Each structure stands twice: as structure tokens, then as C-alpha cells.
Amino acid sequence: MITVTRLLxxxxxxxxxxxPNYTLVSQIxxxxxxxxxxxxxxxxxxxxxxxxxxxxxxxxxxxxxMAIINDGKVVYHNAAGYAxxxxxxxxxxxxxxxxxxxxxxxxxFLVMDFVEQGILNLDTPLYxxxxxxxxxxxxxxxxxxxxxxxxxxxxxxNWRTDxxxxxxxxxxxxxxxxxxxxEGYQYLAKVLMHLSNTDxxxxxxxxxxxxxxxxxxxxxxxVQDQDNLNNKAKGYEGGIQKSGNDDPxxxxxxxxxxxxxxxxxxWLVALLDKKLISQSGYAELFxxxxxxxxxxxxxxxxxxxxxxxxxxxxxPIGTAFGHGGNNPGYTSLFxxxxxxxxxxVIFTNANQSxxxxxxxxxxxxx
Numbered sequence: 022m023i024t025v026t027r028l029l030x031x032x033x034x035x036x037x038x039x040x041p042n043y044t045l046v047s048q049i050x051x052x053x054x055x056x057x058x059x060x061x062x063x064x065x066x067x068x069x070x071x072x073x074x075x076x077x078x079x080x081x082x083x084x085x086x087m088a089i090i091n092d093g094k095v096v097y098h099n100a101a102g103y104a105x106x107x108x109x110x111x112x113x114x115x116x117x118x119x120x121x122x123x124x125x126x127x128x129x130f131l132v133m134d135f136v137e138q139g140i141l142n143l144d145t146p147l148y149x150x151x152x153x154x155x156x157x158x159x160x161x162x163x164x165x166x167x168x169x170x171x172x173x174x175x176x177x178x179n180w181r182t183d184x185x186x187x188x189x190x191x192x193x194x195x196x197x198x199x200x201x202x203x204e205g206y207q208y209l210a211k212v213l214m215h216l217s218n219t220d221x222x223x224x225x226x227x228x229x230x231x232x233x234x235x236x237x238x239x240x241x242x243x244v245q246d247q248d249n250l251n252n253k254a255k256g257y258e259g260g261i262q263k264s265g266n267d268d269p270x271x272x273x274x275x276x277x278x279x280x281x282x283x284x285x286x287x288w289l290v291a292l293l294d295k296k297l298i299s300q301s302g303y304a305e306l307f308x309x310x311x312x313x314x315x316x317x318x319x320x321x322x323x324x325x326x327x328x329x330x331x332x333x334x335x336x337p338i339g340t341a342f343g344h345g346g347n348n349p350g351y352t353s354l355f356x357x358x359x360x361x362x363x364x365x366v367i368f369t370n371a372n373q374s375x376x377x378x379x380x381x382x383x384x385x386x387x
Contacts, residue, residue, distance in 0.1 A: 056089055056096050059356070059363055060338060060387040066097060069383070076379050077102060082371045084112040084254050087380070088282035090357070090364035093293045098283045104254035104370065107262075117240055117253045117279050118368035120353045121346030124243065124278035125206055127232075127288060129171045129330025132209065133302050134231050136167075140216055143168040143305070151215040153208055155189045164195040167212075170205035171329040172310035177204040199311050199327065203275030210274035221272035235297060236287050241280040245269035249279050254370040256350020263350030263372070276348060282366050289355060293362040307342065307359070309333060345377075352377060 055063045077085065084102035088095050100114045135141040147153070147170070148163045156162040161176070169175045176191040178184065179202050189204060214224050225244035233241060240249055249269075256263045271277060295303050309326040326333045331342040339360030346353040354377045355366040365384055367377040 058384040086282040086368045088286040093362035119351040120278040121348040123346040126330035128274040175205040177202040206275035258372040
């Protein structure tokens, strides 16, 4: 189970964080009854509440929003702790968190909608839709496709700003290896805007019309409105408030989704029920796109492959898909098992991965 717990550790890109105590309040369960964990074992809700409380106290994480899905239905929802320590403002069911890289699989889902409408082809080089001056100095970029972007095989770095030159570059022949990259997602977002003759806000409206509104996602947004900003939990890192996504007007395909657990879980339920896109679309979305080499560091952590926007791992109970996220002051993760229609999503307002990973491990004990 330790290996399983580490499955999402690589994806989360975490750091450590410490913060004050809180009072756990389970908005739906109130510590009553039982749920099933990923392994199918019954878990007492009050035991999960107690475990979460102890872990939050130990790690000094200020706030959490969490939901668990059994048989395709949300059976547990927590909204607990503090959204703002200084003002002693508590997390509620309306508190919004930055979901960071959980943006990527949701964006991949939107991309599949474009594919099914015949607007975009997964294997057409993106430059045929839109040239990219930032990388035009390297002719290899003309080989990059949407499939490569969504499976992290473009050859781009994660972010160009991680390097001294601050310039975008390609580190290997596109399509031949794996390297986690947000840069590719941002290029693909530009392509979708171009194909739709729109801007960041316009792409948000397309996402709202095609994905969010049909699934009744009320607060799960790439581009933030004032209501989301007013209800947003403060992020913390090293005991200091941190600003995560600096510009709420940017459609950050790789980083800007804001949400809370119950709202985000509606999309996870849709994935488990295979809604909105076709069966063939789901087959493409979840199909292994790149198998990690045996000596890849993620193999040691449990990751065997990547699908379109999802990390992928094989377990006796079935194939699990998931993703983690980390922006300054916020950490999140989700995991689903389509075979059993099980899922979990966790948001916190601390740059601290031990809490969501600890809860995930608790929920995977056979």
C-alpha cells in the first residue's frame, strides 16, 4: 500500500507546510454510517473523520474539502477547518480551493469534446492549426500533436520559467519519451481559442456550455468570477499566506481550475458513468498513450503509464486513474476506479502533500 500511496506523489509536486488546529465538521456524513474504500472494504465514517482530524492536527493543515464516491454516487463529503486563519473563517460547503494541475485531465475532457465535434484531430500537428512563435526556432515543434500534449510527450519542459533562459525549448524528439509539461497544455489551449475565434474568457464560456452546465458544475471554473474569488480559501505555505493562480482571468489549461469537492465530484461521477462524450471517446481518453520505461523514476512510485490527461496504474481491483495538483498554498488530488465506480477527491489550502496522500493510503487499506 505504500507504493500505491506514492502513486500520486510524483504528480502532486509537493512541499511541506505547517499550520494551526481546527475543528472537523463533516457536512454530509456527520460521522455516521459506513462507506467502502478503494479495496471494497467497509470503513466507519467516524473512523475516517477521526483519522483526518488527527492527521490535520499533526501536519497543521488549515482546511480541507473531500468527497468519496461509492457505486457512482457521492456518499461522503467533508468541508472542514479554516479557510482564513487570521480571520478565523471556517471552511464551508461553499469554500473554493485552487485545484492546480487537476485542471489538466478536465481540460483533456474538453479537448475530447472538440475532437468529437470534428474541430480538432488528436494527431494533426498543432502548428497546422496555429503556429507558435515561442518555439518556432526549433522545427521539431511542427511534429507536436494534441495527443502528445495530453500524454506529456511533447519534449517541452514543465515550465520555461524553471530555467535561467526563460525561453521555451524542446529536450527530445516529440512523441518519443515522457516529460511532464504544463507548457504543452497552454499551447493547446491557444489552439482551441484560435479554432473557436475567441480568447480566454470565450474558451471558459465554451467549457461552461459544453461541460460545466450539462454536469451542473456550479463553481468548477478555469476563469474565475467574483463569486469564486469572494469564497476562495486563503492558501498557505510555510505559515505565510500565498497567492496561487495570480491572474483569475487566464484560462490556465494546466493550472487554473478552482472548485470544491462536492462540485468537482460531479465530473468524476460523469467519468464513471461515461457521460457527455461517446463510448469511443472514453476509450480514447483512458487508453494508455505512453508506457513509462522500466527504469523511469515514476515506475518506482507506482505509475505505469499515462492516458490523455490522467496518470494510470493497474491494481487487483482494476485500473485506477488519477491526478494531483499543487499551486503555491494549495494541494489536491483525485483518483477513480471505473470498474467499481469508486472515487475520491481532496482539496486543501496548504502546500502540504502528506495529508491527501495519507488519507488516500487510509482509503486503500485492504
